[in-house]
Structure formats: structure tokens, C-alpha cells
Amino acid sequence: MPHNHEAILQKVRQELPTDELLCDLADLFKIFGDTTRIKILYALLESEMCVCAIADLLGMTQSAISHQLRILKDADLVGKRREGKTIYYHLSDEHVRTIVAQGFEHLIEEQMPTP
Amino acid sequence: MPHNHEAILQKVRQELPTDELLCDLADLFKIFGDTTRIKILYALLESEMCVCAIADLLGMTQSAISHQLRILKDADLVGKRREGKTIYYHLSDEHVRTIVAQGFEHLIEEQMPTP
DNA sequence: CTAATATATGAACAGTGATTCATATGAATG
DNA sequence: CATTCATATGAATCACTGTTCATATATTAG
Numbered sequence: 001m002p003h004n005h006e007a008i009l010q011k012v013r014q015e016l017p018t019d020e021l022l023c024d025l026a027d028l029f030k031i032f033g034d035t036t037r038i039k040i041l042y043a044l045l046e047s048e049m050c051v052c053a054i055a056d057l058l059g060m061t062q063s064a065i066s067h068q069l070r071i072l073k074d075a076d077l078v079g080k081r082r083e084g085k086t087i088y089y090h091l092s093d094e095h096v097r098t099i100v101a102q103g104f105e106h107l108i109e110e111q112m113p114t115p
Numbered sequence: 116m117p118h119n120h121e122a123i124l125q126k127v128r129q130e131l132p133t134d135e136l137l138c139d140l141a142d143l144f145k146i147f148g149d150t151t152r153i154k155i156l157y158a159l160l161e162s163e164m165c166v167c168a169i170a171d172l173l174g175m176t177q178s179a180i181s182h183q184l185r186i187l188k189d190a191d192l193v194g195k196r197r198e199g200k201t202i203y204y205h206l207s208d209e210h211v212r213t214i215v216a217q218g219f220e221h222l223i224e225e226q227m228p229t230p
Numbered sequence: 231c232t233a234a235t236a237t238a239t240g241a242a243c244a245g246t247g248a249t250t251c252a253t254a255t256g257a258a259t260g
Numbered sequence: 261c262a263t264t265c266a267t268a269t270g271a272a273t274c275a276c277t278g279t280t281c282a283t284a285t286a287t288t289a290g
Binding site: 166167177178180181184185199200201202 | 264265266267268269
Binding site: 002003005008009011012013015016017021022023024025026027028029030031032033034035037038039042043045046047049050052053056057076086093095098099100102103104105106107109110 | 117118120123124126127128130131132136137138139140141142143144145146147148149150152153154157158160161162164165167168171172191201208210213214215217218219220221222224225
């Protein structure tokens with residue numbers, strides 16, 4: 001007979017958030033999980049930037065950048081501001097900074113030898 | 116003639132981390148960007164668990180869970196401990212908690228009406 | 231209005247990745 | 261040592277997603 005874990009299962013089930021919330025959370029991290037988008041976010045940490053400047057910076061097509069900016073905007077991670085023909089993108093809040101910083105810390109400690 | 120952004124580009128280029136680091140960072144977030152893995156991590160926040168308990172909890176195949184646990188282990192997000200035939204998985208450190216918590220905060224504020 | 235610049239968008243293509251299925255490994259038990 | 265339970269793994273499949281290409285929208289200049 002298979003072994004029993006009802007006790008733990010019940011406890012964990014109680015504390016687990018709803019499926020919907022967990023999916024939303026995964027969707028948020030999915031956005032950070034792409035090299036191009038991480039680079040864009042990192043750049044915007046320094047300064048607001050127009051689309052073609054970002055494309056220049058990353059050595060990528062204007063179209064590719066535009067597509068990614070749309071995804072970032074839909075997730076409310078960035079906002080835009082028009083100035084003539086140019087559109088400047090900026091971070092919508094400081095959460096990006098803290099989320100990225102936490103990721104960084106994990107990476108750094110991961111590479112440390114365990115004492 | 117296209118408009119100029121050399122000034123900003125130079126500034127941002129200086130502050131931007133290496134390509135390798137940014138890719139590693141994206142790879143880390145990629146791991147959080149999957150519903151199954153987020154659920155596993157969330158469950159392990161409460162208690163260490165064996166593979167079949169997690170499979171039970173999420174209503175998924177043992178194989179599917181095992182594959183995902185391997186990914187989490189390779190990223191040093193979880194560790195394992197053997198006890199007879201059973202293998203118990205646990206979080207390797209508290210970074211998972213803080214990273215997930217930051218994601219949560221963003222989600223919550225996103226749903227708030229702007230005052 | 232026309233041309234030029236800046237950005238957005240839609241369809242297509244290619245690569246990635248999560249799940250499933252079948253099977254292998256590994257440990258305990260009689 | 262054969263069987264059973266627990267987990268791991270490899271190959272195959274299917275869906276998703278990022279980039280490209282072509283084109284559309286939008287703003288300003290002439």
C-alpha cells in the first residue's frame with residue numbers, strides 16, 4: 001500500500017493561495033524570465049528611454065523591442081509618455097527594482113562556496 | 116535624419132551588467148514563471164514534502180512533478196533528503212520567500228485603483 | 231497634402247519547454 | 261533474490277512564445 005501524507009496535505013492545502021492567484025504570480029515572473037525584457041527593465045532603471053534608443057542599446061529590431069514593450073505595458077511594469085513623434089518608456093513603480101534585486105542576491109549567494 | 120540619443124545610451128551602457136549576468140537573471144525568473152513550479156515552491160514554504168505528496172496536492176503525475184523538481188534542484192532553489200524509499204524536498208534558503216513576496220506585492224498594488 | 235520619422239501591429243516561422251508514456255533505478259520487505 | 265513502493269529519466273508530442281517581415285498608424289515638417 002502507498003504511504004500516507006494526509007496530515008501534511010491538509011495543512012498545506014489550507015495555506016495555499018487560490019489557483020488564480022498562483023497563476024497570476026507565475027505570469028508576472030514569466031515576464032521577467034526573458035533576456036530581452038530583463039535588459040529593457042534594467043535599462044529603464046537608469047533612465048526613461050525611447051523605443052529606438054532601446055533597440056540601439058540591445059542591438060535589436062525596433063519591432064522586436066516594440067512587441068516586448070507591449071508585454072511590459074500590459075503587465076503594468078512600464079508606462080509611456082509621448083513627445084512629438086517619440087514615445088518615452090519608463091518604469092511604472094519601484095517594484096521592478098526590488099524584485100530584480102532579490103533575484104540578484106540569490107544568484108550571488110548561489111555562486112558562493114558553502115562554508 | 117533619425118534623432119539622437121548617444122548621451123543616454125552611453126550612460127545606460129555604463130551601468131548595464133554583463134550579458135551573462137542578465138541572462139542568468141532571466142533564467143532564474145524563468146523558473147518562477149511556471150504555474151506548476153510556483154505551486155511546488157509555495158507548498159514547500161509550508162513544509163518539506165515527498166514527491167508523491169506534491170503530486171497529490173497538485174493533482175498531477177508523479178513524473179511531471181519529478182521533472183519540475185529536477186529543474187528547481189538544478190537552480191539550487193530546493194534540496195532533497197532521503198528517508199528509506201521516500202525523498203523529501205525542501206527549500207534551500209529563504210530567498211524564495213522574499214522573491215515570491217515581492218511578486219505578490221506588485222500583483223496586489225496592480226489591482227488597486229490609482230488614487 | 232506629401233514625405234519622412236517613430237512606433238505599433240499582424241501573420242508566419244522557429245525554437246523552447248511542459249507534460250505524458252514507458253521504462254529504469256533504488257531501497258526495503260518477506 | 262523477487263516483489264513492491266518511491267522516484268528518476270529519456271523520448272515524443274503539443275502548445276506556447278520571441279523574432280522577423282511587411283505593413284499600418286501617428287506626428288511633424290515642408
